[in-house]
Amino acid sequence: MTTTGGRPDSSISEFQGFLRQDGRKGIRNTIVVAYLVECAHHVAREIVYPFRGQGVHLIGFSGCYPNQYAFDMMTRLCSHPNVGGALLVSLGCESFNRNGLARRIEESGRPVETLVIQEQGGTLSTIDKGQQWLQSTLSELQATTSRTSMSVDELIVGAICGGSDATSGITANPAIGRCFDLLVDHDASAIFEEAGELIGCEQIMADRAVTPELAGEILSTMEKTARYYATLGHGSFAVGNADGGLTTVEEKSMGAYAKSGSSSIDGLIKPGDVPPAGGLYLMDVVPDGEVRFGFPNINDTVEIAELIASGAHMTLFSTGRGSVVGSAISPVIKVCANPETFRQMEGDMDVDAGRVLEGRASIDEVGQEIFAQVLDVASGRPTKSERLGHQEFVLTYKTFEPIGPACLPV
Amino acid sequence: MDEVGLLRISEEDNVYVLMRSISAGERLQVGGQTIVNETSLGLGHKIAACDIAAGDRIIKYGAPIGSAVRDISLGEHVHLHNIQSDYIPTYTLEDDSA
Numbered sequence: 001m002t003t004t005g006g007r008p009d010s011s012i013s014e015f016q017g018f019l020r021q022d023g024r025k026g027i028r029n030t031i032v033v034a035y036l037v038e039c040a041h042h043v044a045r046e047i048v049y050p051f052r053g054q055g056v057h058l059i060g061f062s063g064c065y066p067n068q069y070a071f072d073m074m075t076r077l078c079s080h081p082n083v084g085g086a087l088l089v090s091l092g093c094e095s096f097n098r099n100g101l102a103r104r105i106e107e108s109g110r111p112v113e114t115l116v117i118q119e120q121g122g123t124l125s126t127i128d129k130g131q132q133w134l135q136s137t138l139s140e141l142q143a144t145t146s147r148t149s150m151s152v153d154e155l156i157v158g159a160i161c162g163g164s165d166a167t168s169g170i171t172a173n174p175a176i177g178r179c180f181d182l183l184v185d186h187d188a189s190a191i192f193e194e195a196g197e198l199i200g201c202e203q204i205m206a207d208r209a210v211t212p213e214l215a216g217e218i219l220s221t222m223e224k225t226a227r228y229y230a231t232l233g234h235g236s237f238a239v240g241n242a243d244g245g246l247t248t249v250e251e252k253s254m255g256a257y258a259k260s261g262s263s264s265i266d267g268l269i270k271p272g273d274v275p276p277a278g279g280l281y282l283m284d285v286v287p288d289g290e291v292r293f294g295f296p297n298i299n300d301t302v303e304i305a306e307l308i309a310s311g312a313h314m315t316l317f318s319t320g321r322g323s324v325v326g327s328a329i330s331p332v333i334k335v336c337a338n339p340e341t342f343r344q345m346e347g348d349m350d351v352d353a354g355r356v357l358e359g360r361a362s363i364d365e366v367g368q369e370i371f372a373q374v375l376d377v378a379s380g381r382p383t384k385s386e387r388l389g390h391q392e393f394v395l396t397y398k399t400f401e402p403i404g405p406a407c408l409p410v
Numbered sequence: 411m412d413e414v415g416l417l418r419i420s421e422e423d424n425v426y427v428l429m430r431s432i433s434a435g436e437r438l439q440v441g442g443q444t445i446v447n448e449t450s451l452g453l454g455h456k457i458a459a460c461d462i463a464a465g466d467r468i469i470k471y472g473a474p475i476g477s478a479v480r481d482i483s484l485g486e487h488v489h490l491h492n493i494q495s496d497y498i499p500t501y502t503l504e505d506d507s508a
Contacts, residue, residue, distance in 0.1 A: 166454025245454035
């Protein structure tokens with residue numbers, strides 16, 4: 001990174017990453033075990049079980065019908081920079097293109113093995129073979145993965161909120177916004193999303209786009225989003241949100257929007273598109289075309305997986321009511337917005353942003369603390385959810401058209 | 411100047427956010443008047459920073475977050491019972507007693 005005026009010292013923002021054969025750099029050295037249909041889920045889970053706490057993460061796709069989005073997501077996730085190898089577990093008769101997935105992982109230079117339960121003689125022998133492969137691949141990975149110097153401008157950081165209440169929008173989200181400003185100042189990539197939770201902020205967002213064409217793309221994305229949710233007859237607003245004092249989807253949106261900070265918006269990406277350079281990106285998670293597979297984001301975990309598919313090394317997760325989730329593949333930093341929640345659930349929370357409400361810190365101070373934690377976590381320090389073993393993962397059906405040239409003007 | 415325990419996020423806002431929980435019957439100073447709310451209200455809930463007429467926009471973060479469905483007086487709790495979204499109706503559980 002360059003050291004132009006106003007930027008913090010670059011020496012404090014360097015750390016040791018893991019170098020992959022495709023040249024990408026990760027902050028964790030994990031192996032994923034991926035089931036390719038729900039029918040293979042139990043076998044995959046049993047394979048992983050004895051390796052708890054050893055960097056083996058379970059992911060998968062439940063559906064038996066083929067879906068390009070799910071295939072692309074699995075490809076991106078299995079070749080994510082935090083991932084050093086993949087074990088695919090197939091029942092045998094599902095539609096998922098297991099050979100295509102294995103080939104792409106192999107092309108990325110990562111070790112990959114495919115076990116087909118129907119060809120391995122059933123549950124027990126597949127579990128046995130899978131565990132043998134894991135054992136040897138884990139040792140190999142630990143012994144052979146190159147460490148490399150990595151700096152903050154090589155990081156991709158996502159942000160979402162979940163279990164929001166009215167404090168999310170006044171403490172944690174603005175503080176994450178300050179951290180995003182710092183990341184963008186350092187040429188890192190920062191991704192915010194939840195278009196469904198940004199209904200009502202369309203014009204304000206479009207005004208921040210780096211080109212008028214990108215502004216147009218943002219507006220049409222938001223139009224699509226509003227149409228999509230109106231068809232479903234349901235906004236992104238859970239009952240718990242109202243208990244916490246939030247009344248309308250647009251109120252929640254303004255609070256969610258604060259996570260994006262104040263930098264200009266450099267691009268509009270879809271799940272799996274990796275930001276081409278440092279800057280601030282909006283991720284469009286709402287499917288294209290007619291409304292087909294139901295709600296775009298059935299829960300927070302789906303959104304985290306999409307950020308990771310776009311290369312996120314870690315995710316900043318703002319919560320007011322108190323979500324406990326983490327994620328497979330990339331660590332989650334939990335920023336707790338509500339001081340009462342923090343006191344009750346401190347074991348799950350990384351940052352106490354609610355102290356802003358009690359006059360014990362400013363939004364800026366909390367933003368700097370989050371930025372410091374980003375560097376710590378990138379250096380290998382586990383987050384609370386990581387330490388607790390949270391590795392939630394969900395992948396659903398969607399349909400996307402590729403993004404147009406106006407979406408990435410830089 | 412902001413009232414003690416109340417946060418006006420943006421200058422243009424016509425609601426305050428409670429920075430702490432308040433109990434039923436507790437007196438609050440709002441806009442130079444003493445207001446008593448009949449119910450307890452949790453941190454993060456909103457109260458009106460001025461009189462708001464039915465149909466008026468509710469402003470928070472300097473942006474509209476919905477419209478009043480009836481007249482709301484200064485200091486009154488602003489929530490599902492007196493404002494609505496201008497986008498998508500808010501879903502609530504029918505047996506929700508909160």
